Amino acid sequence: MNALSLRGVAKTYGDQTHALKGIDLDVQQGDFFALLGPNGAGKSTAIGIITSLVNKTAGSVTVLGHDIDVSREAAKALIGLVPQEFNFNVFEPVEDTLLNVAGYNGIRRSVALKRTEQYLKRLDLWEKRRTPARNLSGGMRRRLMIARALVHEPRLLILDEPTAGVDIEIRRSMWEFLAELNEQQGTTIILTTHYLEEAEELCRNVAIIDHGEIVERGAVAELLSRARVETFVLDVADAARCVDIDAAPFTLRAREDGKLEAAVPQGHTLNGLFAVLQGAGVEVTSMRNKSNRLEEFFLKLVHREDVDAQGQR
Ligand SMILES: Nc1ncnc2c1ncn2[C@@H]1O[C@H](COP(=O)(O)OP(=O)(O)OP(=O)(O)O)[C@@H](O)[C@H]1O
Ligand SMILES: [Mg+2]
Incomplete structure (x- = not known):
C-alpha cells in the first residue's frame, strides 16, 4: 500500500x-x-x-x-x-x-x-x-x-x-x-x-x-547526477573515432547524425574538453549547447554558485 x-x-x-x-x-x-x-x-x-x-x-x-x-x-x-x-x-x-x-x-x-x-x-x-x-x-x-x-x-x-x-x-x-x-x-x-x-x-x-x-x-x-551535467553537440570530422579517446571526466558519444555529443560535468569547463580533443588531434568545427527539458529546468532552480560557474564558461 x-x-x-x-x-x-x-x-x-x-x-x-x-x-x-x-x-x-x-x-x-x-x-x-x-x-x-x-x-x-x-x-x-x-x-x-x-x-x-x-x-x-x-x-x-x-x-x-x-x-x-x-x-x-x-x-x-x-x-x-x-x-x-x-x-x-x-x-x-x-x-x-x-x-x-x-x-x-x-x-x-x-x-x-x-x-x-x-x-x-x-x-x-x-x-x-x-x-x-x-x-x-x-x-x-x-x-x-x-x-x-x-x-x-x-x-x-x-x-x-x-x-x-x-x-x-x-x-x-x-x-x-x-x-x-x-x-x-x-x-x-x-x-x-x-x-x-x-x-x-x-x-x-x-x-x-x-x-x-x-x-x-x-x-x-x-x-x-543528470542535472549536473551539461551536454554539448560538436561537429567533428569523425565522431565514431572520438569515442575511443580517453576523455575523462568528459563523456563522449557518437550520434547517429554523425555529430559528437560531449557531457561536461559541473565544475569542468568547455576549454578542458577542447584541450582533451585537441590533444587527441580532433578538430572541432562548431558546437552548440544541447537543450534538454530537465537540465533547463534545473538550471532555473539551481543555486547562484552553479549559475556563476556556468557564467564563467
Ligand atoms: N485560489 C486560487 N484561485 C485562483 N487561482 C489560483 C488559486 N490558487 C492558486 N491559483 C493559481 O494556480 C496556479 C498554481 O498555484 P499554486 O499555488 O498551486 O503554485 P505553487 O507551485 O504552490 O507556487 P509557489 O511556489 O509560489 O507556492 C497559479 O497559476 C496560481 O495563480
Ligand atoms: Mg505554493
Whole structure:
C-alpha cells in the first residue's frame, strides 16, 4: 500500500487557470519525497487537494488506502499538514495552539500535555510556550506549525515550503528533525520546495512539477547526477573515432547524425574538453549547447554558485 496515490488529478481555477493538468503520483510508505517546482507550478494546489482543502476538478486521491472522496475524515486523520501560509490564531499562546488542535482530534488531555511538551521541546519552543504566536519570529512560527501538525502523530506529514524565510542555521536544525522523524518513527514525509539543495539534502525521491504537469520523477541522486551535467553537440570530422579517446571526466558519444555529443560535468569547463580533443588531434568545427527539458529546468532552480560557474564558461 502506498502512503499516497494520485491518478489524473486536475484542478482548474475559474475557467482559465489550469493549475494541475491531470497528474499521477505515487509515494511509498516511509519515503521522504520532494515535490519540486518553481512558483506557480501547482505544488500548493496539489497539497490542498490531498488534504481536502481544495476541491479537485478531476481524478482520485488515496491516502494510505483511503480514497478521499469515500473516506475523507479517515484520510485527513492520517495527515499532518504544515501549510505554506501561517494560519494560526496569533493571540493564542504557543502551547494552547497545540492543545486545542489535540482537542479537535479527540486526544486525551494527559496525552495532549505530554506530546505538547515533547514536540515544543524538540522544536526549541518550550521556553516560548506562554508566548502568543504573534510575538514569535518567522522561524519560530514555522516550527510551531510543524509541532502543531504532529500532535495527532500523523503517518503522513506534508510540508509546503517549510523552510521559506528561515535562516540557514534553523533550516539545518529543521532538516535534522525531519530526517529523524522519518528514520525513527517511519513517518512518510512529503515536502514542496524550490530549493534543489533541500531536496538533495533530505529526500530520496522527487517529482518535478512545472505548469501543472509532472515533468520528471525518480530518485533524487539519479536526477541530480543528470542535472549536473551539461551536454554539448560538436561537429567533428569523425565522431565514431572520438569515442575511443580517453576523455575523462568528459563523456563522449557518437550520434547517429554523425555529430559528437560531449557531457561536461559541473565544475569542468568547455576549454578542458577542447584541450582533451585537441590533444587527441580532433578538430572541432562548431558546437552548440544541447537543450534538454530537465537540465533547463534545473538550471532555473539551481543555486547562484552553479549559475556563476556556468557564467564563467
Ligand atoms: N485560489 C486560487 N484561485 C485562483 N487561482 C489560483 C488559486 N490558487 C492558486 N491559483 C493559481 O494556480 C496556479 C498554481 O498555484 P499554486 O499555488 O498551486 O503554485 P505553487 O507551485 O504552490 O507556487 P509557489 O511556489 O509560489 O507556492 C497559479 O497559476 C496560481 O495563480
Ligand atoms: Mg505554493
